[in-house]
Amino acid sequence: MNTTIVIADDHPLMLRGLTDFLTSKGFNIIGSAEDGKTAYNLIVKLKPTIAILDIRMPYKTGLEIAEDCKRNELGTKVILITFDKEEELYDKAVEYGVYGYILKEFAIEEIETCISQVVIGKPYFSEEIASYLKSSTLENKPETLDLLTKSELRIVKLIAENKTSQDIADELSISIRTVDKHRSNIVHKLKLDNRPTSLSIWATLNKDFL
Template sequence: MSCRLLLADDHAMIRVGVRAMISELPGFEVVGEAEDGQQVVEKARELKPDIILLDISMRDVSGLDALRPLAEVAPSCKVLMLSMHDEAELVLDSLRRGAHGYLLKDAAMAELHLALRAIDRGERYLSSAIAQAVIDQALAQRAPLEHGLTQRQIEILRLITRGAGTRSIANGLGLSVKTVEAHRAQIMKRLGIHDVPGLVFYALREGIISTDD
């Protein structure tokens, strides 16, 4: 019996290419396609696939935002993220939200087969090109601090309070703009502060920055 796959990507050419690769892998078949996060949730509910190949950057509802709804409508389905983004923080975020694996879009067909086989067996899979960076990042991260911010968010908060823009922070930390924007939103939400002067006051009060910064 074939493993049934649902392919979600907002680029038709990507879907065509991945479908062609999967057609050459014995034991797997694509039973449906989706082009945004909302549609993949609807298709998952309807088709109950075994594995979803899910892109991160899709219009309207992103792949990341679709992960938790997918767990609700198709709890037995496993998700393999298929993305061009290789930032370790983004990979870890995907795994925390329920993804079972993460594969880069430029992976060879042989690695796609390895990933699908592993996911089908109930294992997790990380693209070989990012595995070490993800492990290093996971080991380097400390538990959330008393104020609810992670070490990465503290680092971004310091840069925000020093007047650094989102793109500058992203370039300096080797992150995507989208990842920095997500961290910024989480910082403001967790602290209940929604403007930069408020963040500066909070950081000074908590000793995160000093008046010399």
């Protein structure tokens, strides 16, 4: 599949740096913008596979674009890049179905891995932001883990290892239908929403307790 990408950042050097780097790696950059309004219009018009967006931009923030993409079911997977570590911004990103969340200081090092994960439907969040959130909000084992059966805990652990439903089915010698049933039960018990990324993100942030 040809992965198409739109990039938006109101810092020209960051925009040029990411565009040049990804182009040199063979990625198909089909559009770029220095403000959120232009970026969203490009997404609507060009329907890229992935949109790499700065969170803070004039006219429309990366989060607002992600929210609009989700509400209008555009299908483009959003990756946010930012200097911010605020928990509120991260929570909004998860709420709006963002697939990737990268800190700008690690953007060049992580963007290829992030894209490779996101394009196959797996969320990717900078280890730095995951570590920060763990230290600030997840110091204790989540009580909701006690609601899960041993089988469900095993599946959550495999999800935290970025295993697909097919991988899990093969490893546990069960059908994908059974895996999906377990995933549905886990989402219900943990009171997560049904977005594809929600359980993966939860499992990643809680993997030290599994």
